[in-house]
Amino acid sequence: xxxxxxxxxxxxxxxxxxxxxxxxxxxxxxxxxxxxxxxxxxxxxxxxxxxxxxxxxxxxxxxxxxxxxxxxxxxxxxxxxxxxxxxxxxxxxxxxxxxxxxxxxxxxxxxxxxxxxxxxxxxxxxxxxxxxxxxxxxxxxxxxxxxxxxxxxxxxxxxxxxxxxxxxxxxxxxxxxxxxxxxxxxxxxxxxxxxxxxxxx
Amino acid sequence: xxxxxxxxxxxxxxxxxxxxxxxxxxxxxxxxxxxxxxxxxxxxxxxxxxxxxxxxxxxxxxxxxxxxxxxxxxxxxxxxxxxxxxxxxxxxxxxxxxxxxxxxxxxxxxxxxxxxxxxxxxxxxxxxxxxxxxxxxxxxxxxxxxxxxxxxxxxxxxxxxxxxxxxxxxxxxxxxxxxxxxxxxxxxxxxxxxxxxxxxx
DNA sequence: CAGCCCCCTATGCAATCGGATAGTCAGGGC
DNA sequence: GCCCTGACTATCCGATTGCATAGGGGGCTG
Numbered sequence: 001x002x003x004x005x006x007x008x009x010x011x012x013x014x015x016x017x018x019x020x021x022x023x024x025x026x027x028x029x030x031x032x033x034x035x036x037x038x039x040x041x042x043x044x045x046x047x048x049x050x051x052x053x054x055x056x057x058x059x060x061x062x063x064x065x066x067x068x069x070x071x072x073x074x075x076x077x078x079x080x081x082x083x084x085x086x087x088x089x090x091x092x093x094x095x096x097x098x099x100x101x102x103x104x105x106x107x108x109x110x111x112x113x114x115x116x117x118x119x120x121x122x123x124x125x126x127x128x129x130x131x132x133x134x135x136x137x138x139x140x141x142x143x144x145x146x147x148x149x150x151x152x153x154x155x156x157x158x159x160x161x162x163x164x165x166x167x168x169x170x171x172x173x174x175x176x177x178x179x180x181x182x183x184x185x186x187x188x189x190x191x192x193x194x195x196x197x198x199x200x201x
Numbered sequence: 202x203x204x205x206x207x208x209x210x211x212x213x214x215x216x217x218x219x220x221x222x223x224x225x226x227x228x229x230x231x232x233x234x235x236x237x238x239x240x241x242x243x244x245x246x247x248x249x250x251x252x253x254x255x256x257x258x259x260x261x262x263x264x265x266x267x268x269x270x271x272x273x274x275x276x277x278x279x280x281x282x283x284x285x286x287x288x289x290x291x292x293x294x295x296x297x298x299x300x301x302x303x304x305x306x307x308x309x310x311x312x313x314x315x316x317x318x319x320x321x322x323x324x325x326x327x328x329x330x331x332x333x334x335x336x337x338x339x340x341x342x343x344x345x346x347x348x349x350x351x352x353x354x355x356x357x358x359x360x361x362x363x364x365x366x367x368x369x370x371x372x373x374x375x376x377x378x379x380x381x382x383x384x385x386x387x388x389x390x391x392x393x394x395x396x397x398x399x400x401x402x
Numbered sequence: 403c404a405g406c407c408c409c410c411t412a413t414g415c416a417a418t419c420g421g422a423t424a425g426t427c428a429g430g431g432c
Numbered sequence: 433g434c435c436c437t438g439a440c441t442a443t444c445c446g447a448t449t450g451c452a453t454a455g456g457g458g459g460c461t462g
Binding site: 142143144167168170171174175187 | 407408409410411412413418
């Protein structure tokens with residue numbers, strides 16, 4: 001029987017979900033109520049074939065906990081969250097999560113998601129990509145701003161970007177300022193990160 | 202019968218894969234040999250339920266083509282590649298790809314991957330996350346450098362990072378310089394991008 | 403055609419970054 | 433004890449960025 005580990009600090013959620021997985025999925029589910037306990041349980045009762053961690057939980061420290069658990073157990077680790085944004089979901093996957101499980105997921109979908117991850121695939125509900133694109137809709141950079149943003153993400157200086165685009169450095173500065181304002185970025189570096197996260201290039 | 206569109210400029214690959222999907226998967230597969238032809242076919246013979254685009258193909262222009270095709274058809278679009286790195290794969294997913302298909306994939310896996318994406322899920326072979334982590338192994342930042350890098354990715358200035366960490370601004374500068382060297386980054390912005398791509402935080 | 407948007411340029415200045423150099427201090431390994 | 437590394441501090445200086453202000457020219461649209 002496949003062994004799962006579910007860590008969440010909300011007891012109601014944790015135990016009902018665990019029971020559901022036991023009954024509907026036929027899994028052997030262990031639980032933990034904090035990140036540290038999850039680490040202990042993983043060592044004491046392991047090996048597990050899949051670990052699910054709540055994103056906001058004592059000791060979890062965001063995605064650092066994900067990396068720690070992956071290093072510890074070597075098995076797929078999924079992130080569970082009730083509030084997380086598409087941005088967090090994408091970062092979780094980039095950080096090596098086996099999947100992202102919003103708590104709004106239909107129970108039956110959870111079982112198939114778990115099976116899915118057990119077979120070595122990445123699970124990501126489509127909703128998150130949809131909503132992401134809607135959210136982006138109100139941000140529209142001009143073609144030139146996009147060019148400049150691309151240069152920034154490649155680590156180029158204003159001078160280099162200007163040369164590559166055949167325009168003056170001052171003009172690049174102008175675009176940097178305007179696109180940063182549109183993105184709500186504090187500076188060029190922040191703009192680069194937001195630009196990539198939002199998939200603007 | 203589910204309609205797929207496969208675009209690849211290598212005829213041998215394109216037609217053999219298409220035939221395989223027809224025979225083994227029972228799909229209706231249309232093909233195109235360039236990005237522009239893919240757009241035309243998508244309009245003329247659509248709607249399709251899944252589009253697969255070769256990553257390097259005339260007119261494709263990397264991930265811009267992905268976005269264009271998604272906007273055009275509104276259906277899931279997967280990226281196909283023989284050479285792409287984990288980095289490109291992750292960017293493709295961040296840009297809204299329905300999946301990433303390396304050409305080293307076992308044929309039977311391809312069929313299941315396609316079914317998978319047709320059901321609205323994201324497909325990503327586990328290999329890519331594995332190799333990614335191995336590749337990262339030779340880059341090891343000190344804990345402090347990691348702290349500083351995190352601050353940079355959040356768009357903070359050296360002064361802010363120093364205040365948050367309780368150290369002097371000059372020290373932050375030192376860390377910025379050394380971590381940039383370790384990452385092979387040209388400046389802080391580049392370091393932030395590389396750091397996120399490599400999942401170092 | 404007038405208004406608007408995008409693109410481009412220019413000048414000037416303050417803040418920040420990037421790099422070099424030169425140290426102190428604590429801890430681990432030989 | 434010696435060597436090495438990580439972390440931290442200091443000063444100096446040039447390069448770059450960020451911001452404000454003030455324009456010109458082209459294209460699209462009501």
